[in-house]
Structure formats: structure tokens, C-alpha cells
Amino acid sequence: MLRCSLCVHDERTAKIDIINGKPLCRECQIYLRHHPNRADVRKELEEIMAGVDKALVAYSGGKDSVVALYLAKEVYGIRKLEAVMIDHGLMAGEAIENARRIARHLNVPFTLLKYDYSDIFREALLKGQSPCRACSKRTMEKLRKYAAGKGYRYVITGHELPFGHHPYREMREGVVQIRLLSMMTEEERFGILEKLPFEFPELPGYTTNCLVLGPALERYWEKHGHSFEQRRIAALVRYGLMSREKAEEELRRPSVREEQRRLVFERLGLEEPFKRGRFTGR
Numbered sequence: 001m002l003r004c005s006l007c008v009h010d011e012r013t014a015k016i017d018i019i020n021g022k023p024l025c026r027e028c029q030i031y032l033r034h035h036p037n038r039a040d041v042r043k044e045l046e047e048i049m050a051g052v053d054k055a056l057v058a059y060s061g062g063k064d065s066v067v068a069l070y071l072a073k074e075v076y077g078i079r080k081l082e083a084v085m086i087d088h089g090l091m092a093g094e095a096i097e098n099a100r101r102i103a104r105h106l107n108v109p110f111t112l113l114k115y116d117y118s119d120i121f122r123e124a125l126l127k128g129q130s131p132c133r134a135c136s137k138r139t140m141e142k143l144r145k146y147a148a149g150k151g152y153r154y155v156i157t158g159h160e161l162p163f164g165h166h167p168y169r170e171m172r173e174g175v176v177q178i179r180l181l182s183m184m185t186e187e188e189r190f191g192i193l194e195k196l197p198f199e200f201p202e203l204p205g206y207t208t209n210c211l212v213l214g215p216a217l218e219r220y221w222e223k224h225g226h227s228f229e230q231r232r233i234a235a236l237v238r239y240g241l242m243s244r245e246k247a248e249e250e251l252r253r254p255s256v257r258e259e260q261r262r263l264v265f266e267r268l269g270l271e272e273p274f275k276r277g278r279f280t281g282r
């Protein structure tokens with residue numbers, strides 16, 4: 001099987017061509033033609049941040065949004081900040097406590113909004129699909145509405161720079177999303193986390209807060225034999241933000257604790273297939 005020589009895609013997850021004797025996926029080919037320049041992206045960010053004195057931080061309690069909150073408060077010194085966390089119903093309890101503790105430590109007001117995303121999670125688990133896109137889309141829309149209602153023009157997030165885009169994005173009703181971690185390496189992120197009272201909950205998948213990701217990855221693995229996070233992680237490797245070794249570790253079949261799997265399935269009313277032993281994992 002061909003593997004991309006630049007990122008971690010292989011023939012299962014991307015189209016791969018041989019270019020100058022080397023296997024390269026289509027996404028890397030585009031990347032090499034339109035190289036995002038780290039300095040330009042950072043400059044664009046600095047320019048927009050210079051005009052921000054009031055913002056909502058989309059705060060999931062995961063490590064990336066914690067880094068975003070730290071930067072907004074300590075590096076950019078934004079005068080009025082609010083850390084808003086959306087609990088989708090299956091957040092790790094430690095992650096919510098962690099989020100609250102760090103917001104208090106940074107002296108930023110913390111708001112927890114509770115919702116029930118069972119519909120998204122149930123469908124993803126039943127169909128063996130990724131819940132991430134639908135979940136994050138709904139969360140961003142709820143945050144946008146909250147921001148518009150409270151007069152915030154800016155929503156700061158811990159998202160990575162998406163393919164070929166700017167570090168900010170116009171949303172509806174004049175709200176602007178700023179991706180404050182654009183082109184920031186894993187190392188830089190960990191350097192900031194070390195300064196904070198951050199305790200990583202041990203969860204499978206590329207998450208430090210979501211209980212659904214592990215079981216959803218397991219289901220996807222059963223069906224497709226690889227992870228649905230391949231594309232996101234391939235982009236991090238391509239941009240030089242994550243090492244290949246770390247990426248390969250992230251993309252291994254997850255090992256989900258029995259109690260986490262049971263909790264998720266029971267909360268979603270999916271205990272029947274679980275009891276039949278279909279989801280016993282490995």
C-alpha cells in the first residue's frame with residue numbers, strides 16, 4: 001500500500017500519486033503548490049488581534065482551547081473576556097472541572113451552557129461515522145448566537161488553521177471567528193500548558209475532554225479498519241506541527257476503557273447492542 005511521503009495519509013484515506021519518484025497524497029500536492037507561509041499567517045493574526053479588546057473564548061476545556069484562553073488573556077491582554085464552555089452531554093467530568101479551575105486561575109469569567117447532543121452521537125455510533133463535524137458545527141453555531149446576543153464581535157477558538165484558509169472567518173450577524181492557534185506547534189502548546197494547573201484526563205483519541213470520541217473511533221475501526229481522524233492529523237504532520245511518530249500513535253486503534261464505553265452507550269440508550277457483545281472492542 002502506498003503511503004504519502006509527507007503526511008500520514010495512505011491509499012485507504014487519500015488519493016496518492018507518484019510525483020518525482022515519491023508517493024504524495026492529493027492534499028500534500030495542493031499544499032506544496034500553495035504553501036501557507038507561517039510568518040504571513042502569524043502576521044495576519046497579529047493584525048486582527050491588535051483590534052480586539054473584547055471577546056468570547058470558545059472554551060471546551062480541551063488542551064487547545066486552554067492554550068487559546070491563556071494567549072487571549074496573558075499574551076494579547078484582552079480587556080473583557082468570557083470563557084464559554086458548551087457541555088454536549090458527554091463531556092468528561094474532569095474536563096469541566098479542569099476548565100473551571102483554569103478559568104479561575106487566569107481570572108476569566110466562566111460560563112457553562114448545557115445541551116443534549118444525543119441525536120448526533122447516537123447516529124454516529126449506529127452508523128459507524130465520525131460525530132466530530134456535526135458536533136463542532138452545532139457548537140460553533142450556539143457560540144455564535146451567544147456571542148451575537150451579548151455583543152461580542154469576536155469568538156476566539158483553539159482550532160487549527162484549516163486547509164488554505166485565513167486565521168479568521170466571518171460568521172453570520174457580523175461575528176468573526178479567530179483561530180488563535182493557527183500554525184502553532186504541539187511543542188509550543190505544551191510549553192504553555194506546563195505553566196497552568198492543567199490535568200489531562202486520560203481519554204482515547206485526540207481529545208482531552210470528549211467521552212464519545214473513543215467509542216466512536218472504535219466503531220469506525222470495526223467498520224473501516226482505520227481512524228476517522230486521519231485527515232486532521234495528516235494536516236498537522238504536513239504543516240510540521242506534529243511529528244510523524246506522535247501522529248502514528250494518535251492514529252492507532254484506540255483502547256477504550258470498559259466503563260467509558262458502557263457509560264456512553266447507556267446514556268445514549270444504546271445498551272442493547274453493547275450487551276450483545278458487538279462492541280466489546282478488540
Ligand SMILES: [Zn+2]
Nearest residue numbers: 004007025028
Ligand atoms: Zn500527504
